[in-house]
Amino acid sequence: MDNNTEGEAIEFHGDEEIIEVIDLNDTEPCPEDLADDLQDVGFEDAEADDDEGWETEDEMEAEAQQDDSELTFSKHTGSVFCVSLDPATNSLAVTGGQDDKAYVWRVSDGEVLLECTGHKDSVSCAMFSHDSSLVASGDMSGLIKVWRVESKEEIWSFEVGDLEWLEWHPCAPVLLAGTDDGSVWMWKIPSGHSKTLQSPGCQATCGKVLPDGKRAVVGYEDGSVRVWDLKHGSAVHVIKGQDGYLGALTCLACNKDGSLVLTGSMGGCSKLINTATGKVVGVFSREEGKAKGPKNEGESNSVESVGFCNILPLVAVAYLDGTLSIYDLSAQVQRHRCQHEAGIVHLRWEESSSVVSTSSLDGVLRLWDARSGNLLSEYHGHTEEIFDFTINREASLAVTASADNRAKVFCLQRPDR
Template structure:
């Protein structure tokens, strides 16, 4: 099925209240513009416990099943591969021949019975994990910007390009819905933990929160209150009361969800480039709220800001910048950083200390996935390899 086929009509129960379970408050859990450089990185050591080398070109995305036994990786060789992390990389199946462009997104659904793969041409395919059979396929046009499964309902898939698409997969009554585009692409998105709302950042700098049950906009930040350049990163805090957004020119905005207003806006520090003594703008590549009421910001370096006081606590210089940040789901005081120098870093949010570094890639890390127990990480790189690193207990 693709976008030029007739889509099934929707009823009022696309997102049903009974599907949405109570969400655990993470606060109650224990607290314990980057210039691309394609030169190969010299690596003297390899800290990985396993290296998966079945891709032929750069690997852009990776994800782990809920039990951590299966991995999916997708790359520039126009295919995604599902393989076993516990049996020396035994390949379950691959998507060879079905995608005609680089696979840039690959995600297991909530219970890991299905997996979705999306390529740069806008083709999305949903697969049965058990037998590798294709379940559905969709076309959203060029420039697929994000792809995610619903965080509570296991058969609802969302994607963003120029429009926002939402599908409910069903053998009896499949459904499709589109959210209005307002003339520009949506580039980043994150679901609220209640599963009822979706926050999105747009190409024109605006931010919108959608109510998915009602298929309506809850509120919009636009005009002079919004970013003046493309929104490149977005994050919700641990109780969904704040949204942080970052833009291509290094501006961060903090939005209060209840008041629906921008409560703070600031610029990421410009660093001095030693080669020409000129200050460089920093595109925000990733944002993550963490413990201690902090916001961790990744660009050419990492900054840790204390949200209530709106002050910077720490700054961590990096040789080549950050591709992705992720806060530990088991310890909100720990943040992980996949870096463009090929190093995976573990950082203590409270002190700004780099607690651990994992080396082994010969090019930039493009994506990573943390296991559910935070005991290992799967990384993928421009060097065409995927690696599993044991994370030291912290």
């Protein structure tokens, strides 16, 4: 080292000869030097000047996960399959989920009023009785329980075969259920007195008590539809064969007075049935409801949900391929096709308007104007598909149930309000 020129250093590697001569007066700044220099920088001013070009991690996450909801109910530890509002006040919701539980909670603040436990499988059905005094919860294994909301006590339970659907009578404490073996059960609650509607030997896939309270319409896996007299337990009309479907029924809905029933099937066809005569009075074909594109006979495009508009002669049919078709009942022609990017799971008409809402596999709730076919608004917040949703009477809020283990409350805002 004594032979080095001033300002130079020799770098050694083990026993090797000199590898490199480094000018110590001309070295790159070390981290300590940079730290000293940065002390003189006005970070507050620089941050203010450059703020528009940067996003914090929280801001980026908020942008990626937009949430338009007013309240999130997060008590469930699995997917939330169903939701219903109490018909008396619309202030309470009941949700059922994959965690084998149902919860009754207040829509305004999410407070749990009743936890429905004791189920053996996912709770796929949960709903209030006509006067909101009772709530029924049913799991996929067929265990059904009824709870008194005010006292928070279980007052009745019964076990059937695998449960397909559950439905309260519109004006009496009577509960109906359809099962995998095709039976339709009817119980008086809480006495438990029961009656069974005869099975055709296949799954009872969907059912609805008509507004008169005297009849029920049930759809089956074999493509048949039956209109039942509840008092006598007999089938008034059987729609099958050419008038029925080739595939299983997936959904059905009735108009306000119960004179018409709209049904949907796995094959993508929807039929309108007169409940007084049992005659098919309208057919809305799969091809009319399909989005434009190459025809693919192997493509499944089932009807996932149907519904009637209360104020106009319109019906809506939602397809798995993401098409929402609005049909004119008088002319039986398609008026509008509203396309979604993902398959539609459920639709609901507002009670006193021409607005129809849809939930889809992309986790978005959408509102459509059936008069024009225009999209009115979208509501984001779920990270998985929305399995079910409901809207209050005033159409001011919606409550959703999703595979992301959450139920959410959305305040519905539209330009016409």
